[in-house]
Ligand SMILES: NC(=O)c1ccc[n+]([C@@H]2O[C@H](COP(=O)([O-])OP(=O)(O)OC[C@H]3O[C@@H](n4cnc5c(N)ncnc54)[C@H](O)[C@@H]3O)[C@@H](O)[C@H]2O)c1
């Protein structure tokens with residue numbers, strides 16, 4: 001809804017109704033740095049109302065058949081598809097990404113998720129064992145732990161993490177938390193939820209390596225690794241931020257990779273030729289830039305991007321949170337740029353000699369989310385993939401998502417997995433029943 005001065009005013013959605021809030025936060029258009037929207041600054045009161053609405057809806061919704069709930073999810077997917085363009089524009093305006101990316105990736109993926117899970121909930125089976133000598137049959141049943149769509153079943157409460165997020169994760173009547181975000185926040189959420197023994201699914205950050213062997217197909221590897229490094233301004237948990245290249249092809253790779261990176265166009269989000277838009281916030285842009293400053297101070301080389309090449313933007317977008325895709329070399333494995341998640345359009349390229357060496361170096365970070373391995377040797381890609389401490393390994397490709405199989409990270413990249421079976425098990429409680437006959 002439009003509010004004062006034509007600003008978009010968002011409202012919470014609780015118990016099937018849009019509700020105003022007592023205070024609001026400014027939300028900025030990342031491509032201009034200007035306030036374009038006001039968002040409810042909700043707190044405990046709003047969270048309590050949302051949890052109460054959800055608890056009231058739970059008995060009715062959880063007793064609906066999987067077929068009924070599947071139809072609701074399919075209908076949601078239909079509505080998303082019908083509003084694809086409007087949603088893509090809104091997502092781009094809110095996050096800074098190009099409209100093209102929102103139109104071709106984010107919104108279609110949301111539709112795919114709803115359709116996938118609308119189907120998968122129809123095909124789960126339970127387990128059963130027999131103890132004939134005791135005349136016993138044991139079987140499992142699963143009951144919903146979370147909730148779906150009718151009034152009160154989905155509630156949207158806007159606000160800041162510390163204020164509204166903490167009220168939600170520490171609420172005694174919220175039995176489980178599916179969190180996607182940074183590891184430091186996950187640490188806080190784990191502390192707050194511990195007294196209630198809540199079930200946690202944590203999808204966290206990564207410091208994802210690309211390992212490029214000398215027999216890699218560079219014509220495929222280079223464009224894909226540019227995309228895996230800089231898509232969505234590098235603000236994808238699965239983005240590549242460390243590129244290990246076998247020594248014999250290191251110089252050729254670096255030359256071609258930097259050329260291709262310079263072709264990765266930064267532009268205003270509405271520009272259909274732009275490959276990358278603005279970063280999410282001014283604070284995040286400054287955080288990402290600080291890593292490049294640190295790299296310079298450590299004696300690393302910045303081959304292109306921030307501080308090397310010129311960013312051309314229209315006058316209206318000079319205040320936007322833009323930066324160029326940046327390639328760092330001559331950086332040590334111990335550098336913060338090689339150890340910490342930057343979550344921006346920054347990637348480090350370093351050489352390696354042997355398979356054993358690169359596996360040890362790739363694993364030598366606290367994260368373990370995703371990795372890519374590039375080689376024409378099928379035995380090697382299987383062997384290396386198995387030894388990498390990552391929950392996801394793509395070989396000779398990137399970001400081909402298979403929703404049937406587990407998605408998630410190990411070590412500091414998270415706890416638990418998402419996917420057909422994994423999500424079903426996370427969002428339900430299992431019970432074993434024994435019947436003596
Ligand atoms: N593994 C995945 O699937 C995946 C997907 C996307 C992003 N990520 C990760 O998310 C991070 C970037 O997202 P971000 O900047 O929004 O992360 P963030 O941790 O800053 O915030 C994540 C969410 O937590 C909320 N929050 C913040 N403090 C909180 C608190 N004290 N209590 C409760 N809630 C709180 C925020 O409001 C936000 O909604 C990166 O680390 C990225 O790798 C992971």
Ligand SMILES: N/C(=C/C=C\C=O)C(=O)O
Pocket residue numbers: 203235236237238401407418
């Ligand atoms: N959960 C997922 C996250 C993907 C990218 C995050 O930045 C997914 O693909 O299912």
